Amino acid sequence: MDLTYEKKYHQLEEKHWWFAGRRSTVRQLVNELRIPHTSDILEIGCSAGPLQKQLAEDGYMSLTGIDISxxxxxxxxxxxxxxxxxxxxxxxxxxxxxxxxxxxxDVLEHIQDEYQAIQEWKRVLRPGGRMLIFVPAFQLLWTQHDEINHHYRRYTGRRLRDALTQAELHLERSSYWNTFLFFPTSAIRLLQRVLPRRTKSNNYTGDLKEFPRWLNNGLTALLKVEDVLLRYTSLPVGVSVFAIVRKK
Structure with missing residues (x-):
């Protein structure tokens, strides 16, 4: 990602509603899988470690994180x-x-050869091991935000599932995420596509902005409502999509 964006990212990633909400969902999904606390867990794209820290607080004792940065x-x-x-x-x-x-x-979209990446992640998994992947959804939401992040693509649920099953991984679950904000986000993104483009010289940081505390807390709470829904069903549309697969 661009250096200006990365600096802003690390300033906000611990408390920003998007990242806090996604970590909450990841932790819930890991808990639902009943992963033993002694399991060896690898986080690819761990950034500055907020999920690593929370999983450790949840009792997981063997955590490894990597990041290209x-x-x-x-x-x-x-x-x-x-x-x-x-x-x-x-x-x-x-x-x-x-x-x-x-x-x-939000790692796979940064890698040009998605098949190589998935095969590599599969390689380091033990038989029966699980892989949990989140990616941004829908190419129609593509804006300069994706370019600043050095994305190669956005995904539909079907495209993500196909990429994983073609690697001979067994699909256990797939769902969209951030459903409640999909339509307002779509409207904003479509508007951004017709507005004059910003340049890197403007220190453009994509959609990553600091929100007032009340709004940040409210959006975080909204995503936690989705967590409740995800316990019972998969969501039909969203700003992101995730899949859980198992190595045969």
């Missing part, structure tokens, strides 16, 4: 998260069958 890993270590390292998510320096769980939140 040296800045992110340095920040994670400054925050006391030690089992993290700089690594390319498409070329993992781990032996085969090293982990019980692989988590990749």
């Amino acid at each position: 040296e800045t992110a890993i340095a920040l994670a270590k400054d925050r006391g998260i030690q089992n993290v390292s700089v690594m390319d998510g498409a070329n993992l320096a781990f032996p085969d069958a090293s982990f019980d769980v692989v988590i990749a939140s």
Whole structure:
């Protein structure tokens, strides 16, 4: 991602409603899978480690994080998260069958060869291990925000499922996420596509902005309502899409 965006990202990632809401959903999904606390968990794209920290607080004892950003890993270590390292998510320096769980939140869209990445993530999974993947949804939502983030694509639920099942991974669950805000987000994104484009010289940071506390807390609470719905059903549309697959 662009350096200006990355700086803003690390300033906000612990409390911003989007990231806080997604971490809450990831933690709920991991809990629903009844992953033993002794499981070896790899987070690809761990950034400065907020999910690593929360999973540790949830009782998970064997956590590993990687990120391609040296800045992110340095920040994670400054925050006391030690089992993290700089690594390319498409070329993992781990032996085969090293982990019980692989988590990749908004990583796959950054990698040009998605098939290579999925095969690599599958390689480090143990037989029966689970993979949890979040990606941005719908190409119609593509804006300069995606370009600033160095995305190659956005996904539909079907495209994500097809990419994973073509790698001979068994699909256990798929759903959209951030459903309540899909329509207002779509309206804003479509409007952005017809407005004059901003340039990097404007220090453009995409859609990543600091919100007033009341609004940030309200949006976080809205995503937690979705967490309740996700316990019982999959959602039909959203700003993101996730899938859980198992290595046969």
